[in-house]
Amino acid sequence: MSEPWEDEPEGPVRKFMYVNRRAPYGTIYALESLEVVLIAAAFEQDVSLVFMDDGVYQIKKGQKTEGIGVKNFSPTYRALEGYDVEKLYVEKESLESRGMTTDDLVVPVQVFDKDQLAALMEEQEVILSF
């Protein structure tokens, strides 16, 4: 027998984009964004994540936070695939200005330049910026 909530008619699926522009530990934005992304994923929405400006630092490999007494939440980005959040984009210009490449990142991403990202933003129905 199916559970009652499984009989609910499916709601509309909207295109959600999360724009991450902050470094991971200096402010709470990165962690809050991750929480909200997981909520949207639970509602089976069409989720895209963008990492640009200092947001690219959120997915930098090798974070070891013991020394600052803060939880290292970077492994969670690797778990997003399990929630069918697989559209991850990084802005090319942001990576390059910080001397980084995709080899520095904990997850596979698509590298888009600013014009490609702008076009992708235009396609979205909901954009949440952190």
Added chain:
Amino acid sequence: MAMLHTVNKSPFERRTLDSCLRHAVKGSAILLIEDGVYAAFKGTVIADKVKAALSDHKVYVLGPDVSARGMDEDNLIPGLEVVDYGGFVDLVVEYDKVQSWL
């Protein structure tokens, strides 16, 4: 009276480091902490500015903040010195006063 300047904001997002460098007199020291540590690495658009500062200032970077952010100490701009929290305290004691550029 030599001063210790601390910078805790990302140089890519804020102008805090620029303000600090504009007002730090020769012989004063700069300590990069929290998101300020992103200024400390080679290959960025900020690196030349920090390299130039090394001619007038000792520049330190807080190791635990570097590790937390997954940044590689081997990739630091040459001439920068890594300190731990104990070293941070030593610097505060060594210099006459501290200016925190928030």
